[in-house]
Amino acid sequence: MNMELDEERLRSASNWYEALQRQVFLMRRQARMLDDGDTWFDDGANACQRAMRLWREEKELREDDIAELQSRIAAIEEDIRDRVAWQLEQESAADGWQEVARALREEKDPEQWLDW
Numbered sequence: 001m002n003m004e005l006d007e008e009r010l011r012s013a014s015n016w017y018e019a020l021q022r023q024v025f026l027m028r029r030q031a032r033m034l035d036d037g038d039t040w041f042d043d044g045a046n047a048c049q050r051a052m053r054l055w056r057e058e059k060e061l062r063e064d065d066i067a068e069l070q071s072r073i074a075a076i077e078e079d080i081r082d083r084v085a086w087q088l089e090q091e092s093a094a095d096g097w098q099e100v101a102r103a104l105r106e107e108k109d110p111e112q113w114l115d116w
Helices: 003-010 016-034 041-061 065-090 095-106 111-112
Strands: none
Touching: 016 041, 041 065, 065 095, 095 111
């Protein structure tokens, strides 16, 4: 079962950089398993590694743009939390509802809020 989970994790990615990283491993593994002189999988793995280097370089050039967008997204998410908290406070005075509203407004780390 554990190997199935690992394989499933290897076959999923949340972004292209992560997909490139995992594809390197998958292609190298396949090349070792086949060991038939064909370089297709090694070539693909090498291309993924080069793509990762290029990705880091390109990302570095866009650091300011990324930081600006991340800041904007954080502000929007904070506004959403505030609006949801306000709506919960309006809908019910029950302690549980008020506590969830307070957490949405004041807690910075959702994982800490879950750690009870």
